[in-house]
Amino acid sequence: MRRLERRLGLGRRLVVVTPSDRNRRVTRRFSFSAPSPNGAEPEADPSPQIAPMVSIREAFRRFWPYTRGLRGLFALGVLLAVVAALCEIGAIRLFGYITDEVLAGQNLGAFWDPAFAWLGLVVVAGLASFTGAYATSLGGERFLLRLRDTVFSHMQTLTPDFFDNRRLGDLMARLTDDIEAIEELVGSGVVRLLTSIASVVFFAGAALYIRWDLALVTFAMIPAFLIASKAFASRFRNAAARERLSSGSMNSVIEEGLANQSLVQAFNRQEAEAERLHAEGGTWLRANVAQARLSALYGPVVQVIETICLLVVIGFGAWEIVAGRLTIGGLLAFAAYLAYLYPAVRDLGQIALTVSEAAAGSDRVIEILRARPAVTDRAGATSPASPGRGRIEFADVSFTYPNRTGPTLRNLSFVAEPGELVACVGPSGVGKSTVTKLLLRFYDPTEGRVLLDGVDIRDLTRRSLRETVTVLQQESLLFSGTVRDNIAYGRPGSSMDEIVRAAVMADVHGFIDTLPRKYDTPVGQRGRLISGGQRQRIAIARAILRDAPVLVLDEPMTGLDASTARRIMEPLRRLMAGRTTILITHDVRLIPETARTIVLEAAHGQGRARIRLSRARDATPRLA
Numbered sequence: 001m002r003r004l005e006r007r008l009g010l011g012r013r014l015v016v017v018t019p020s021d022r023n024r025r026v027t028r029r030f031s032f033s034a035p036s037p038n039g040a041e042p043e044a045d046p047s048p049q050i051a052p053m054v055s056i057r058e059a060f061r062r063f064w065p066y067t068r069g070l071r072g073l074f075a076l077g078v079l080l081a082v083v084a085a086l087c088e089i090g091a092i093r094l095f096g097y098i099t100d101e102v103l104a105g106q107n108l109g110a111f112w113d114p115a116f117a118w119l120g121l122v123v124v125a126g127l128a129s130f131t132g133a134y135a136t137s138l139g140g141e142r143f144l145l146r147l148r149d150t151v152f153s154h155m156q157t158l159t160p161d162f163f164d165n166r167r168l169g170d171l172m173a174r175l176t177d178d179i180e181a182i183e184e185l186v187g188s189g190v191v192r193l194l195t196s197i198a199s200v201v202f203f204a205g206a207a208l209y210i211r212w213d214l215a216l217v218t219f220a221m222i223p224a225f226l227i228a229s230k231a232f233a234s235r236f237r238n239a240a241a242r243e244r245l246s247s248g249s250m251n252s253v254i255e256e257g258l259a260n261q262s263l264v265q266a267f268n269r270q271e272a273e274a275e276r277l278h279a280e281g282g283t284w285l286r287a288n289v290a291q292a293r294l295s296a297l298y299g300p301v302v303q304v305i306e307t308i309c310l311l312v313v314i315g316f317g318a319w320e321i322v323a324g325r326l327t328i329g330g331l332l333a334f335a336a337y338l339a340y341l342y343p344a345v346r347d348l349g350q351i352a353l354t355v356s357e358a359a360a361g362s363d364r365v366i367e368i369l370r371a372r373p374a375v376t377d378r379a380g381a382t383s384p385a386s387p388g389r390g391r392i393e394f395a396d397v398s399f400t401y402p403n404r405t406g407p408t409l410r411n412l413s414f415v416a417e418p419g420e421l422v423a424c425v426g427p428s429g430v431g432k433s434t435v436t437k438l439l440l441r442f443y444d445p446t447e448g449r450v451l452l453d454g455v456d457i458r459d460l461t462r463r464s465l466r467e468t469v470t471v472l473q474q475e476s477l478l479f480s481g482t483v484r485d486n487i488a489y490g491r492p493g494s495s496m497d498e499i500v501r502a503a504v505m506a507d508v509h510g511f512i513d514t515l516p517r518k519y520d521t522p523v524g525q526r527g528r529l530i531s532g533g534q535r536q537r538i539a540i541a542r543a544i545l546r547d548a549p550v551l552v553l554d555e556p557m558t559g560l561d562a563s564t565a566r567r568i569m570e571p572l573r574r575l576m577a578g579r580t581t582i583l584i585t586h587d588v589r590l591i592p593e594t595a596r597t598i599v600l601e602a603a604h605g606q607g608r609a610r611i612r613l614s615r616a617r618d619a620t621p622r623l624a
């Protein structure tokens with residue numbers, strides 16, 4: 001809304017510069033999602049919905065505790081804003097004095113003292129204003145940092161189903177713009193509210209002091225401001241909620257389009273992507289224009305009320321001057337107080353609109369904070385002191401995804417003994433990767449149990465469970481740091497020797513040696529600056545360094561040509577040695593002879609996508 005205010009010239013006269021005056025910063029990060037081939041919304045994407053509304057009081061109660069430790073800064077902001085307002089009052093008083101005594105009285109000798117005093121007051125007001133704005137900004141920024149950290153940390157605890165059902169761009173909008181909007185509610189918003197109230201009280205008091213009867217006439221108009229802002233506030237909240245939603249959708253399209261540029265260009269979908277953005281941009285435009293219309297209307301309505309007040313004051317004041325009951329200096333000083341009083345009153349009304357916008361943002365952040373992970377640690381869940389031997393057992397496991405009607409896995413039973421290699425094969429979509437998700441406890445089985453070293457994994461903490469299992473995914477995911485950072489991700493705090501040893505075992509050290517900055521060479525976003533095979537070998541080095549007793553290889557050769565795949569086999573064998581390994585693949589040629597194979601079968605019986613899983617059975621081992 002500030003953006004709109006600036007565009008529409010609806011400036012406000014606050015003594016304190018709030019952090020909301022800065023440009024909103026939106027961080028764009030990479031995506032793991034791909035645009036749908038037909039340019040429409042990807043099928044898996046749920047249609048975005050406006051977050052459930054919470055009352056402003058509840059939003060405030062929820063976020064106010066985050067200001068702990070920062071309230072001193074906000075209080076200082078208010079205090080100094082009040083000091084600045086008092087200096088303004090003193091300066092206006094001196095202005096009235098100079099008008100009557102120096103200008104009307106034609107007495108130059110009376111000029112210097114009030115002139116220096118005026119200058120002094122302006123300097124003090126400037127210092128107070130600067131320090132107050134700085135304190136408020138500092139408090140606001142720290143609040144933002146704290147809240148963003150909290151929301152992001154909470155998101156890290158949520159299970160993949162939360163992210164599967166949301167769009168990355170929208171989540172990023174919540175972590176950036178929406179959190180800033182909340183800051184305007186409980187941080188700088190409170191400072192602004194208190195400052196405006198103090199300004200109203202002081203300037204109204206000063207006006208009363210000069211002419212109480214004239215002041216009362218002007219105060220009679222104040223409720224008109226408040227009624228106008230109340231009438232606008234609820235409409236503004238709805239418009240703001242729509243704007244937040246469409247801003248999230250637009251972010252998603254930009255983020256997906258840019259993150260998948262090579263796919264977009266390879267499929268000649270540039271125009272389709274541009275149209276998709278245009279369509280989302282159009283929705284955003286309409287939501288923004290609705291907000292702008294309300295803001296634009298609010299300005300003139302308030303202007304009319306203000307003008308009526310001023311005309312009443314000038315008319316009444318002129319009459320009083322003619323009658324000799326008021327001096328020109330007195331009238332000018334009175335009008336000057338009004339020039340400060342009305343913007344402060346207007347600002348109180350404007351705060352109602354800002355709060356409405358902030359409330360729309362807080363709805364969306366509260367929705368995230370209320371989300372609970374699909375699986376949590378049981379009370380009394382244990383963390384074994386040392387990693388076990390890695391015996392995995394699926395005991396009569398059935399599983400249905402929360403948003404699906406039919407089961408994906410049915411009565412799956414198999415055992416992987418410590419150090420054993422078990423290959424899990426089956427057609428696409430049969431549920432092979434789902435086995436991994438259950439093993440990592442991203443989901444709990446609908447029926448049956450998954451056991452690690454004889455213990456139901458629900459009795460282990462998720463942290464200890466996941467420390468026991470390393471997953472090497474279809475597409476090796478790297479972060480945008482250096483080669484060293486990406487390998488050390490497997491075990492933070494590893495020494496350089498350990499990193500190099502892992503790289504040697506993963507057969508990637510030779511390649512790293514050819515890089516311009518060796519282990520300190522950046523790999524680019526998602527490792528795009530290096531090849532698929534190199535990425536995969538770095539991921540293997542990462543897994544070697546992690547040294548967990550259980551290893552899951554989920555289609556480790558996908559997307560690699562035959563020679564690259566062959567090159568990876570040896571490091572993979574080294575990685576698998578001595579670890580319980582579940583090798584998920586649909587390519588039976590990759591399965592080593594020593595492996596025991598379980599075959600997942602899909603049965604398309606009655607109904608759509610009814611998948612039946614056969615009991616694990618040994619299949620003929622094939623050569624790698």
Ligand SMILES: Nc1ncnc2c1ncn2[C@@H]1O[C@H](COP(=O)(O)OP(=O)(O)OP(=O)(O)O)[C@@H](O)[C@H]1O
Pocket residue numbers: 161164401402403404408426427428429430431432433434435586
């Ligand atoms: N998060 C999810 N929510 C709902 N259904 C899902 C989810 N993830 C996977 N599925 C469905 O569960 C089924 C099994 O998926 P899974 O990814 O385990 O198959 P897969 O055998 O590994 O397939 P592929 O070999 O193609 O990778 C599929 O029908 C898939 O559409």
